Amino acid sequence: MGRAPCCEKMGLKKGPWTPEEDRILINHINTFGHSNWRALPKQAGLLRCGKSCRLRWANYLKPDIKRGNFTKEEEDAIINLHHTLGNRWSAIAARLPGRTDNEIKNVWHTHLKKRLPQNQQPNNEISKQNKKQEQNDDQKSQCSSDISSHNNNNNNNNNNSISSSVVTTNNHDNSNNNDDVDSAENSFALDDDFWSEVLSSNKSNNETNGVMDIGADDYEFQVGDEGVFSSSSLSLC
DNA sequence: AAAGTATTCAACCGCCTTCGG
DNA sequence: GCCGAAGGCGGTTGAATACTT
Numbered sequence: 001m002g003r004a005p006c007c008e009k010m011g012l013k014k015g016p017w018t019p020e021e022d023r024i025l026i027n028h029i030n031t032f033g034h035s036n037w038r039a040l041p042k043q044a045g046l047l048r049c050g051k052s053c054r055l056r057w058a059n060y061l062k063p064d065i066k067r068g069n070f071t072k073e074e075e076d077a078i079i080n081l082h083h084t085l086g087n088r089w090s091a092i093a094a095r096l097p098g099r100t101d102n103e104i105k106n107v108w109h110t111h112l113k114k115r116l117p118q119n120q121q122p123n124n125e126i127s128k129q130n131k132k133q134e135q136n137d138d139q140k141s142q143c144s145s146d147i148s149s150h151n152n153n154n155n156n157n158n159n160n161s162i163s164s165s166v167v168t169t170n171n172h173d174n175s176n177n178n179d180d181v182d183s184a185e186n187s188f189a190l191d192d193d194f195w196s197e198v199l200s201s202n203k204s205n206n207e208t209n210g211v212m213d214i215g216a217d218d219y220e221f222q223v224g225d226e227g228v229f230s231s232s233s234l235s236l237c
Numbered sequence: 238a239a240a241g242t243a244t245t246c247a248a249c250c251g252c253c254t255t256c257g258g
Numbered sequence: 259g260c261c262g263a264a265g266g267c268g269g270t271t272g273a274a275t276a277c278t279t
Contacts, residue, residue, distance in 0.1 A: 016247070016273085038264060054265075055248065090267060105268075106246050 013047040017056050021046060025053055026061055059102045066098030070107055078104055079112055 017025075028044035034057065037050035046053065059065075070078070074096060081092045089101035089108075096104065 014249075036264080050264080051250090051266095052248075058266095059247075087268065101267075102247075110245055 011047060012049050012052075014052070017060075021048070022056070022061060025057060029057060029061075055102075059100045064098055065100060070099075074099065075107070075112060078108060079115070082108060082112070 013021075024044055024046055028040065028046075032043065034040055034054070037054045040046075040050055041048045041053050044053075048056075077096060078092060081095055085091050087105075089105045093099050093101040093104050
């Protein structure tokens with residue numbers, strides 16, 4: 001039957017985005033949202049396909065994106081999450097607030113992969129086997145995405161550190177994929193514990209709103225307001 | 238200083254999944 | 259239940275930049 005191209009090839013611009021295009025896209029999304037990516041470029045007057053707009057927004061323009069180098073803690077978290085989840089960058093990104101899947105993927109391929117000893121090279125089968133399970137998990141709760149989507153207003157300053165203890169207990173080798181599936185679930189539990197722990201300790205220290213200290217850096221957040229980091233969204237059900 | 242090589246990262250491509258008619 | 263459109267994801271590419279010789 002043939003697959004329709006993602007966008008009309010004629011007349012649509014490709015390649016790096018200009019500041020002007022960025023400005024147009026940001027203004028349009030801030031005003032109208034992005035309920036329909038395919039229609040968005042036309043409405044906004046951009047000569048881009050919807051996919052390109054979505055990618056630009058998701059990976060670069062979205063306000064809660066944290067730019068700059070990855071902290072040691074973040075890198076450790078990525079390594080451990082990758083060990084657990086495989087190449088499921090979006091799932092990893094969902095656990096690292098402010099970081100995008102593309103960014104994580106890049107940093108993995110450019111830095112982190114090289115650190116692994118030969119016998120710990122990733123086994124991509126993990127990701128395939130876990131995919132269904134993860135989808136079920138995601139359906140049960142939007143907890144992961146909530147983590148990233150609820151920390152608006154913290155961008156730029158939120159040099160928040162993810163404790164390496166989040167996921168550091170998976171030191172088993174990856175030769176047994178079935179074990180990995182189980183371990184993955186266990187590590188999700190660890191993940192949950194981590195966030196609950198962070199939040200509960202924060203609550204005791206800072207009441208409901210204030211500065212969360214996780215690791216070396218402070219993390220500002222508010223509880224309850226729409227669109228901000230909230231303990232209810234992080235409890236991971 | 239110039240040329241060659243390596244590295245980084247934004248962006249694209251194509252497949253898969255989801256959703257609505 | 260089927261089909262097509264749209265969104266989302268991971269793999270890959272290639273231009274820009276950094277580094278080495």
